[in-house]
Amino acid sequence: MLSRKPMVAGNWKMNGSLELVQNIASTIKSINNDDVEVVVIPPTVLLSNVVASGVKAGVQTVSEHPLGAYTGEVQASLVKALGATYTLVGHSERRSIYGESNEDVANKFEQAQTDKLIPILCVGETESEREQGQTENVVAAQIKAVIDKLGIASLNDSVIAYEPVWAIGTGKTASPEQAQAVHKFIRDLVSSYDAEISESLQILYGGSVNESNSELLFAQADIDGGLIGGASLKPEAFKIICESA
Ligand code: PEP
Numbered sequence: 001m002l003s004r005k006p007m008v009a010g011n012w013k014m015n016g017s018l019e020l021v022q023n024i025a026s027t028i029k030s031i032n033n034d035d036v037e038v039v040v041i042p043p044t045v046l047l048s049n050v051v052a053s054g055v056k057a058g059v060q061t062v063s064e065h066p067l068g069a070y071t072g073e074v075q076a077s078l079v080k081a082l083g084a085t086y087t088l089v090g091h092s093e094r095r096s097i098y099g100e101s102n103e104d105v106a107n108k109f110e111q112a113q114t115d116k117l118i119p120i121l122c123v124g125e126t127e128s129e130r131e132q133g134q135t136e137n138v139v140a141a142q143i144k145a146v147i148d149k150l151g152i153a154s155l156n157d158s159v160i161a162y163e164p165v166w167a168i169g170t171g172k173t174a175s176p177e178q179a180q181a182v183h184k185f186i187r188d189l190v191s192s193y194d195a196e197i198s199e200s201l202q203i204l205y206g207g208s209v210n211e212s213n214s215e216l217l218f219a220q221a222d223i224d225g226g227l228i229g230g231a232s233l234k235p236e237a238f239k240i241i242c243e244s245a
Pocket of ligand 1: 011163166168169170171205206208209227228229230231
């Protein structure tokens with residue numbers, strides 16, 4: 001009997017508007033699935049609006065520092081105080097555009113948990129890494145960076161999102177079998193440290209999920225829902241995705 005709660009999180013990236021907050025909030029209220037946990041991850045400036053709309057919220061990144069002279073950064077403690085539940089850490093755009101290393105990501109993961117945010121650790125290989133047969137090594141290194149620094153128990157209060165970089169924003173989704181294979185690899189890896197943590201760990205799939213492919217992806221044994229980019233900006237599509245989880 002599966003004890004993991006399905007979850008769907010919408011990563012708006014640097015998109016969205018005050019109007020979309022209102023539209024998405026009313027659409028989410030009409031979702032016909034009481035089991036799924038739905039989270040909206042808007043640009044941080046819209047966090048309070050999402051919280052005020054009654055929708056569970058997260059942010060896309062936080063600083064690895066608790067506070068101080070880091071112009072432009074946002075501290076996890078303030079994000080928490082404003083009502084966020086989650087933060088992404090290590091999204092592939094943060095890794096590739098802003099140069100975040102596995103070590104930086106582990107530091108952000110730690111700061112998030114220190115301030116009682118639940119980190120959603122994003123992992124995934126590039127197209128060339130997949131072609132070179134490196135998918136498992138890359139994903140394992142991204143996860144082990146957190147386990148080595150913070151211990152396996154840190155995964156208790158976290159979520160992992162497997163997002164193959166070649167599938168993000170490209171319209172090229174991993175097939176349900178390809179995604180399931182990596183999700184199982186991740187669960188087995190975590191299980192090699194602690195079977196109980198592995199069994200309860202929510203592992204989301206992300207990468208061009210839409211209202212037509214979500215059902216088959218979410219039906220896989222080790223896929224516990226999705227991290228949705230583009231389709232989370234379309235309320236009706238997002239609703240169908242949430243209902244399929
Ligand atoms: C993402 O940015 O996390 C993502 C999965 O984007 P998309 O759904 O647009 O591929």
